Amino acid sequence: MSKDQRMVNAFDPATASQLPAREQVLIERRRQSLGSAYRLFYEQPLHVVRAEDVWLYDPDGNAYLDVYNNVASVGHSHPRVVAAIAQQAATLNTHTRYLGDGIVDYAERLLATFPAETSQVMFTCTGSEANDLALRLAWNATGGKGLIVSSHAYHGVTSSVAECSPAFGDGVPLGVHVRTVPPPDSYRQGPDAGKRFVEGVQAAIADLQRHGIQPAALLVDTLFTSDGVYPEPVGCLARAAEVIRAAGGLFIADEVQAGFARSGSHFWGFQRHGVVPDIVTMGKPMGNGHPIAGVVARPQIIDAFGSRVRYFNTFGGNAVSCAAGMAVLDVIRDEQLQQNALETGAYLKAGFEALAARHELIGDVRGAGFFLGVEMVRDRASKAPASVETARIVNALRQRRILISATGPAGNILKVRPQLVFAREHADMLLGALDEVLAAG
Amino acid sequence: MSKDQRMVNAFDPATASQLPAREQVLIERRRQSLGSAYRLFYEQPLHVVRAEDVWLYDPDGNAYLDVYNNVASVGHSHPRVVAAIAQQAATLNTHTRYLGDGIVDYAERLLATFPAETSQVMFTCTGSEANDLALRLAWNATGGKGLIVSSHAYHGVTSSVAECSPAFGDGVPLGVHVRTVPPPDSYRQGPDAGKRFVEGVQAAIADLQRHGIQPAALLVDTLFTSDGVYPEPVGCLARAAEVIRAAGGLFIADEVQAGFARSGSHFWGFQRHGVVPDIVTMGKPMGNGHPIAGVVARPQIIDAFGSRVRYFNTFGGNAVSCAAGMAVLDVIRDEQLQQNALETGAYLKAGFEALAARHELIGDVRGAGFFLGVEMVRDRASKAPASVETARIVNALRQRRILISATGPAGNILKVRPQLVFAREHADMLLGALDEVLAAG
Numbered sequence: 001m002s003k004d005q006r007m008v009n010a011f012d013p014a015t016a017s018q019l020p021a022r023e024q025v026l027i028e029r030r031r032q033s034l035g036s037a038y039r040l041f042y043e044q045p046l047h048v049v050r051a052e053d054v055w056l057y058d059p060d061g062n063a064y065l066d067v068y069n070n071v072a073s074v075g076h077s078h079p080r081v082v083a084a085i086a087q088q089a090a091t092l093n094t095h096t097r098y099l100g101d102g103i104v105d106y107a108e109r110l111l112a113t114f115p116a117e118t119s120q121v122m123f124t125c126t127g128s129e130a131n132d133l134a135l136r137l138a139w140n141a142t143g144g145k146g147l148i149v150s151s152h153a154y155h156g157v158t159s160s161v162a163e164c165s166p167a168f169g170d171g172v173p174l175g176v177h178v179r180t181v182p183p184p185d186s187y188r189q190g191p192d193a194g195k196r197f198v199e200g201v202q203a204a205i206a207d208l209q210r211h212g213i214q215p216a217a218l219l220v221d222t223l224f225t226s227d228g229v230y231p232e233p234v235g236c237l238a239r240a241a242e243v244i245r246a247a248g249g250l251f252i253a254d255e256v257q258a259g260f261a262r263s264g265s266h267f268w269g270f271q272r273h274g275v276v277p278d279i280v281t282m283g284k285p286m287g288n289g290h291p292i293a294g295v296v297a298r299p300q301i302i303d304a305f306g307s308r309v310r311y312f313n314t315f316g317g318n319a320v321s322c323a324a325g326m327a328v329l330d331v332i333r334d335e336q337l338q339q340n341a342l343e344t345g346a347y348l349k350a351g352f353e354a355l356a357a358r359h360e361l362i363g364d365v366r367g368a369g370f371f372l373g374v375e376m377v378r379d380r381a382s383k384a385p386a387s388v389e390t391a392r393i394v395n396a397l398r399q400r401r402i403l404i405s406a407t408g409p410a411g412n413i414l415k416v417r418p419q420l421v422f423a424r425e426h427a428d429m430l431l432g433a434l435d436e437v438l439a440a441g
Numbered sequence: 442m443s444k445d446q447r448m449v450n451a452f453d454p455a456t457a458s459q460l461p462a463r464e465q466v467l468i469e470r471r472r473q474s475l476g477s478a479y480r481l482f483y484e485q486p487l488h489v490v491r492a493e494d495v496w497l498y499d500p501d502g503n504a505y506l507d508v509y510n511n512v513a514s515v516g517h518s519h520p521r522v523v524a525a526i527a528q529q530a531a532t533l534n535t536h537t538r539y540l541g542d543g544i545v546d547y548a549e550r551l552l553a554t555f556p557a558e559t560s561q562v563m564f565t566c567t568g569s570e571a572n573d574l575a576l577r578l579a580w581n582a583t584g585g586k587g588l589i590v591s592s593h594a595y596h597g598v599t600s601s602v603a604e605c606s607p608a609f610g611d612g613v614p615l616g617v618h619v620r621t622v623p624p625p626d627s628y629r630q631g632p633d634a635g636k637r638f639v640e641g642v643q644a645a646i647a648d649l650q651r652h653g654i655q656p657a658a659l660l661v662d663t664l665f666t667s668d669g670v671y672p673e674p675v676g677c678l679a680r681a682a683e684v685i686r687a688a689g690g691l692f693i694a695d696e697v698q699a700g701f702a703r704s705g706s707h708f709w710g711f712q713r714h715g716v717v718p719d720i721v722t723m724g725k726p727m728g729n730g731h732p733i734a735g736v737v738a739r740p741q742i743i744d745a746f747g748s749r750v751r752y753f754n755t756f757g758g759n760a761v762s763c764a765a766g767m768a769v770l771d772v773i774r775d776e777q778l779q780q781n782a783l784e785t786g787a788y789l790k791a792g793f794e795a796l797a798a799r800h801e802l803i804g805d806v807r808g809a810g811f812f813l814g815v816e817m818v819r820d821r822a823s824k825a826p827a828s829v830e831t832a833r834i835v836n837a838l839r840q841r842r843i844l845i846s847a848t849g850p851a852g853n854i855l856k857v858r859p860q861l862v863f864a865r866e867h868a869d870m871l872l873g874a875l876d877e878v879l880a881a882g
Contacts, residue, residue, distance in 0.1 A: 026540055033548035034758075035561035035740055036747030038537055047540040051533045069535070071755060077531050086527035090518050092492045093730040094510070096479055099467055099488040107474035120476040125566040125732040126756055132573075132599045139600075157754055158573045159580075159601040171749035284755055289534040291566040291732040291756035299476055306477030308612035313598055314512060314725055315567055315732035317475075 011040035022059070023047050041405070042398045051076035054419050054426055056403065064401045067418045067430055070371075073260060073285030074331040075421040081288045081327040088323035096123075096317050106322040109329055111296065113267045115276045120302045123294045123317030127256040127283025128156030130293040133311070134219070134279045135160055138250045140308065141278075141301045144214030145177045148204045148244070152409045153180070154226040155219060155254055164219065167226050167409075177213050179204035183227035184236050187364040187375060188383060194236030201240045205247045215249035217279075222269030223258040228408030229366060229373025229415070231263070237273035250278035250301070256293075257371065260285045261332050261420060264342030264369025272368065285420075287324035288331075291315070337420035341369035347424055348372060348416065351431040359438040361386055372416035373407065385410035396437045402430055452481035463500070464488055482846070483839045492517035495860050495867055497844065505842045508859045508871055511812075514701060514726030515772040516862040522729045522768040529764035537564075537758050547763040550770055552737065554708045556717045561743045564735045564758030568697040568724025569597030571734040574752070575720045576601055576658070579691045581749065582719075582742045585655030586618045589645045589685070593850045594621070595667040596660060596695055605660065608667050608850075618654050620645035624668035625677050628805040628816060629824060635677030642681045646688045656690035658720075663710030664699040669849030670807060670814025670856070672704070678714035691719035691742070697734075698812065701726045702773050702861060705783030705810025713809065726861075728765035729772075732756070778861035782810035788865055789813060789857065792872040800879040802827055813857035814848065826851035837878045843871055 013031070016024055023045065030038070046064065050057040053075045056064045066076070074081065088102070096103060107121050124130045139145060147164045149155065154167040162168060163175035174180070181200030184193035201218055208215050218240060224230035241251035258269025259282045270277050278301060283293035294317075305311070315321065332338060349365060352374050356362035363377030376386035376393070390412045397404050407415040418426065454472070457465055464486065471479065487505065491498040494516045497505045507517070515522065529543070537544060548562050565571045580586060588605045590596065595608040603609060604616035615621070622641030625634035642659055649656050659681060665671035682692035699710025700723045711718050719742060724734035735758075746752070756762065773779060790806060793815050797803035804818030817827035817834070831853045838845050848856040859867065 023540060026542065026545060029545045029549065030540070033545060033552055033561060034537075034563065035743035037563060037743060037750065037752040038747075039751055039753070040540065041538040045540050048533060048535060049542070051535060056533075056535070056539070071536065072534065076535070077533065079531075082527065082530045085530050086523065089523045089526050089730075090520075092489060092497075092518065093513065094489060094492060094497070094517070095512065096475075097482040098497070099464060099471070099481065099486050101467065101490070104467060104470045104474060108470065111474055120474060122475065122478060126570065126754065128754070129567065129570065129599065136600050136603070157752060158570065158599040159577050160599065162577070168750065171751075289530075289756070289759060289761065291759075291762070302476035302478060306479075309478065309609065310480055310612075311478040311598060312480070313567065313569070315730070318730060318732075320730065321732070 011042060011045045015043065019044065043395045044398065046398065046403070054422055062401060064403050065426055065429055067402060067404045067416060069419055070257065070262065070417045071284045072289045073420050074288050074328055074335070074337060075419055078288055078331060080331055081324055084323045084327035085290060085320055088320045093318055093320045095314060097312065100319055102319050102322040103317045106326045109326060114280070114296055117276050117298055118280060118296050120299045121294050121296045122302065122311065123292065123321065124313050125291040125293060125315050126156070127281065127293045128158045128161050129313070129316070130256070130281040130283055130295050131155045131161045131219070131254060132158040133295050134252050134281050135217070137279055137295065137297060137301050137305050138217040138252060140305045142214065142216045142248055142250060144216035144249060146208035146213040146215040146249070147175070147178050148201060148215065148218045149178065149180055150183045150220055150224055150227050151180045152227040153221060179207055183224040183230045184233060185228070185230060186232040186366065191233070193230070194233040194239070197236050198239045198243055201243050205244065215244060215247045217250045217252050218244040219252040219254060221254045221257050222273065223263065223368065223371050225257040225371060225415070226407060228375070228413045229371060231272065231366060231368040234272050235274060237270060238275035241275050241277070251275065252279040252281065253277035254281050256281060256283040260328070261338035261341055262370050264338060264345045267338060286328065287321060288328050290321060290324035292321040292325050332420065335421065341420055344422055344424055344427060345369040345372070348427040348431070351427060355431065355435055355438065361389060361438060367416070370418055370420060370422065374414040374416060376412045376414070385412035387412045390414065393434070393437050397433055400433045400437070402433050452483060452486045456484065460485065484836045485839065487839065487844070495863055503842060505844050506867060506870055508843060508845045508857060510860055511698065511703065511858045512725045513730045514861050515729050515769055515776070515778060516860055519729055519772060521772055522765055525764045525768035526731060526761055529761045534759055534761045536755060538753065541760055543760050543763040544758045547767045550767060555721070555737055558717050558739055559721060559737050561740045562735050562737045563743065563752065564733065564762065565754050566732040566734060566756050567597070568722065568734045569599045569602050570754070570757070571697070571722040571724055571736050572596045572602045572660070572695060573599040574736050575660070575693050575722050578720055578736065578738060578742050578746050579658040579693060581746045583655065583657045583689055583691060585657035585690060587649035587654040587656040587690070588616070588619050589642060589656065589659045590619065590621055591624045591661055591665055591668050592621045593668045594662060620648055624665040624671045625674060626669070626671060627673040627807065632674070634671070635674035635680070638677050639680045639684055642684050646685065656685060656688045658691045658693050659685040660693040660695060662695045662698050663714065664704065664809065664812050666698040666812060666856070667848060669816070669854045670812060672713065672807060672809040675713050676715060678711060679716035682716050682718070692716065693720040693722065694718035695722050697722060697724040701769070702779035702782055703811050705779060705786045708779060727769065728762060729769050731762060731765035733762040733766050773861065776862065782861055785863055785865055785868060786810040786813070789868040789872070792868060796872065796876055796879065802830060802879060808857070811859055811861060811863065815855035815857060817853045817855065826853035828853045831855065834875070834878050838874055841874045841878070843874050
């Protein structure tokens with residue numbers, strides 16, 4: 001996710017006096033106790049007290065359609081996940097220095113969704129920790145330090161991961177060992193996008209080497225969601241992986257966004273590209289909101305690390321986390337949510353394409369399954385980003401009780417990322433509201 | 442905690458064939474799916490399936506007294522914490538970009554346990570993330586990069602925090618900007634320990650400056666638990682804080698071990714020293730096993746960061762985490778657990794001192810509240826560490842169904858870290874068993 005772009009749609013504290021008294025008081029208390037690093041979505045922040053399925057509720061009982069939340073991915077407050085957490089918390093919640101059945105059962109079940117080559121998992125609590133551990137694994141396995149990421153990548157908040165997350169902007173300098181490459185922008189580059197991406201990786205490798213920095217890894221979100229959602233052309237990540245490996249580096253697939261069935265056609269985003277990564281990181285939807293994340297890798301990479309380093313994550317892989325993770329896998333399977341992401345995602349994409357036929361502002365509709373990008377442009381010839389208009393749309397939808405955000409360096413791409421349980425009726429609500437907002441201009 | 446020393450008491454896979462078949466199978470499945478970076482406690486690993494209060498249970502229903510666990514601090518599976526988690530998970534579990542009451546209520550309640558100067562909190566999911574964020578805050582506020590930690594410190598597993606955790610040993614090189622200082626070893630240095638610690642900090646500052654590295658922070662576990670548990674002399678951290686501040690750096694108190702009433706006399710370890718830190722980090726016991734951690738700091742430090750950097754931790758401070766954290770604070774207050782740590786901790790310490798009068802192996806007994814160190818030495822004149830004997834004691838206690846560990850660079854210090862609900866009867870069990878083990882030689 002783009003931190004810069006979130007801010008395009010953010011609350012400006014200077015306008016607090018326009019809010020209801022109850023929210024003014026809460027915002028002031030929040031500012032006092034949490035300080036200035038915490039931001040709020042939307043010109044008019046949303047105060048939530050309850051959530052269920054695809055709905056968030058404010059204190060007055062108004063329902064808001066959540067088209068943003070890939071964390072509570074199988075639905076807010078899903079009863080099976082809640083029951084699994086409650087039951088396990090009442091039974092046992094301890095760490096991985098004791099033998100436990102739950103972590104092994106879950107690890108095997110999770111690994112069964114992966115190619116045979118990536119056969120081991122290490123658990124963390126957050127996607128940031130997962131990416132941080134992936135860097136440690138890659139540095140250790142390759143002896144190199146150099147990292148290549150996409151131009152507007154976001155990989156997390158630990159210091160090492162933040163310095164390879166250009167989405168933070170100037171406030172967080174990139175590491176001296178970090179290089180960026182433009183994402184495969186199929187909208188502006190057409191069929192050449194994949195080739196140009198691979199050439200970019202090659203150039204970044206050469207630049208690292210020219211500076212005496214050995215490449216350690218190419219780290220990419222397999223849907224390039226922070227860059228603006230670029231699921232095409234499929235196959236380009238396989239070629240990029242070949243290029244980084246030829247230079248002695250590893251290919252790390254960041255599946256925090258694309259993973260856990262979101263892309264519809266596959267359980268993992270890298271599978272769309274026909275590539276087997278060396279390391280895969282995952283997080284957000286893994287426990288439907290419970291803090292669990294992880295790193296899956298080829299065993300030789302983990303062995304090379306484990307033979308030198310003892311890694312113990314106090315809460316990582318604890319009994320409750322694994323119960324939550326297992327329940328999420330159960331629900332995805334039993335409610336056929338990957339199929340729903342494929343089918344309802346296609347329905348939703350077709351709906352946006354129909355809107356594009358009537359609204360000039362929509363320059364491009366792209367995506368896979370339940371991660372779509374709807375790019376807004378000032379005019380279709382120049383493709384100039386319609387950033388202000390997009391922020392207005394996001395806030396106008398919020399006033400219509402539909403929650404959505406924007407992505408990309410210019411914040412002009414609607415980030416459509418519903419929960420996996422999103423149904424056609426919800427898609428119709430979203431499409432209808434967007435149609436009205438676009439018509440209102 | 443010392444990663445090196447944990448290994449003194451660790452399971453050796455080569456001995457797996459001596460275990461029951463059920464555990465052999467589980468260990469092999471675990472090795473296949475989790476790989477070699479995961480270690481197990483004890484020569485004979487413990488297989489746990491259930492836990493309650495101060496007891497862990499194996500599959501055969503045998504109860505093990507937990508004298509190790511500062512995570513499930515208010516007691517395993519505490520019903521109030523479980524109920525808070527279950528109820529909140531069924532109601533709402535979302536992030537900090539929306540307005541929520543729970544996070545603000547909890548932040549205010551938590552901050553009320555702090556001095557007025559440290560008035561803002563940022564939430565993370567793990568102590569590692571908290572320390573990592575503390576480094577980012579310190580680097581940003583001071584413009585410096587240099588870090589000073591104790592000789593055998595452990596601060597976590599992110600790459601930036603691991604490289605200032607000398608407890609990992611040679612497998613994890615220290616950062617070029619990291620300097621170490623010996624802890625205030627009251628056992629070997631006597632009344633000079635505090636003065637020598639402060640002189641060590643001064644020397645580390647000078648060495649950083651000589652290398653052109655501006656000091657950013659002195660980061661210490663306020664009970665020096667990984668170094669071997671050094672709660673005395675009180676006041677030395679206040680003098681060390683003055684020294685680092687005079688050099689333009691900050692004083693960061695790592696309360697992951699000492700915090701949340703463990704020291705008995707105070708809620709936070711730094712309070713024993715009469716110092717107000719610039720930044721405080723906390724973790725393990727904060728949610729009784731639920732992954733929640735945090736950073737409390739002076740608002741000007743957070744403002745300096747927040748004005749440049751947007752920090753969003755997806756699960757950090759989510760509604761369920763805050764409900765768990767609030768329930769823990771409620772239980773500590775309502776069950777008067779700080780008072781219990783003070784009184785039963787003193788009882789336990791006196792019990793160890795009585796054992797020391799009869800067993801030459803015990804060289805020193807020290808600690809505060811419910812974090813005690815019992816140092817084992819070959820002879821009391823040379824104070825040579827009795828490392829092998831300590832490992833044997835830890836494993837012998839495990840065979841008697843009492844779970845404990847060792848700490849310090851030589852692994853010769855029993856780490857006595859019971860849950861806050863530990864009662865005199867449990868102390869008597871531990872003391873009686875240790876007496877027998879020591880008598881058996």
